[in-house]
Amino acid sequence: MSRRSGVLEFAVLGLLRESPMHGYELRKRLNTSLGVFRAFSYGSLYPCLKTLVGQGWLIEEPGSAPEDALAATLAGRRAKIVYRLTAEGKEHFEELLAQTGPDAWEDEHFGVRFAFFGQTSREVRMRVLEGRRSRLEERLAKMRASLARTRERLDDYTLELQRHGMESVEREVRWLNELIESERAGGRGASRRSHDPSESTGGLPRDRGSSRPDPSDDTTK
Amino acid sequence: MSRRSGVLEFAVLGLLRESPMHGYELRKRLNTSLGVFRAFSYGSLYPCLKTLVGQGWLIEEPGSAPEDALAATLAGRRAKIVYRLTAEGKEHFEELLAQTGPDAWEDEHFGVRFAFFGQTSREVRMRVLEGRRSRLEERLAKMRASLARTRERLDDYTLELQRHGMESVEREVRWLNELIESERAGGRGASRRSHDPSESTGGLPRDRGSSRPDPSDDTTK
């Protein structure tokens, strides 16, 4: 009955910070914006929302979301429950944003943390990126060591699997290197709300191809 | 009290097929050979072993493992429990090996399945590789679609995260392409026990650098 997830909680607070939403929409954003890394179901989302309300970090409002402006005025409309971040919730989220340490750069957390780098101070961004990098380098060292010990006893496929796994990690390290360099270079602000057009957040190297827009079917298969 | 994992069960059966082992060693191999993808703890391993014994797929033997030859003869040695695959267990594993379908190529399963490709028939290998590839391509399509829809509303970091995620998937697809090509090219046997030196399992493209052996500390940090 507690449902204190960490990742889910963080993501929900982060998304609601941008704008109030109801559960259904929240879930969609969770599985696209933060996509690939995690997909949550209603079975975890709704209970989580409940506990966040219980904490005083969220309040439920009857459907008065911007897009509902018209419909809301009409009678008998089934009340979509819109969740809005409270002041306490905002404060709590700031604290979470400021945290560094393993809970920021381990596999389960890093993705979400990165997704909200737009609201994160540059110092924290740096610590998280560097933390993750050294975590991965540690992992690489172990992999190399274990590979050196067991190379002969392994069949081709197991070996290929490890090689590919290691390359994946190496690739992420290179990615982190670029990001860290960008952060160092782009010496601008502590950056809140990067929606703000007056400030481009870092010097992120973008548009290296790969994302040819290719309109196809809807999100949920 | 059931502990029917799928992944863990499969991996345990697969490793024990190669040679009998006790739990402790099993766990180490689990976290290196099949490394990166999953790490299991005793809290899941031992109960799993119990249920596998219950199914009749494993038998417990008092410590008579090869390396224990000397020690075993001595009195009062604490009996390491060595687990050995039974005939039924072997049969069951063959069945698991032959299975194709989502349970073979979804994220949680693919790694382990690949790790035991050495014991898998070429037809099944092909189906699994192709299944995974089309799964990933499906995923790519969704990502591209959702990106096309939301590109403007996203901040730089979220965008960068998605770009990197997509590139990762694209990279795995290329990897699968190479593997599939190799499988097609290396027209050799149904391949059991690739330890056998008389048969190199496919035409796996190896040694593209990346794995400079670098002796360092032991497996468990």
Place this chain on the structure above:
DNA sequence: TTCGTCATGTAATGGGTTACATGATTAC
């Protein structure tokens, strides 16, 4: 003799999914 690692386990807890139940709204 104490520390590290080998070795085996259990109970409590965590964090999530699946399947189910319900009903409103929209598009065809």
Place this chain on the structure above:
DNA sequence: GTAATCATGTAACCCATTACATGACGAA
């Protein structure tokens, strides 16, 4: 009118981890 999708929830289960408890053995 009927199918899809929007929308909210709950209960049962799943798979695994953490922390704990226990103890033997080898080396410094």
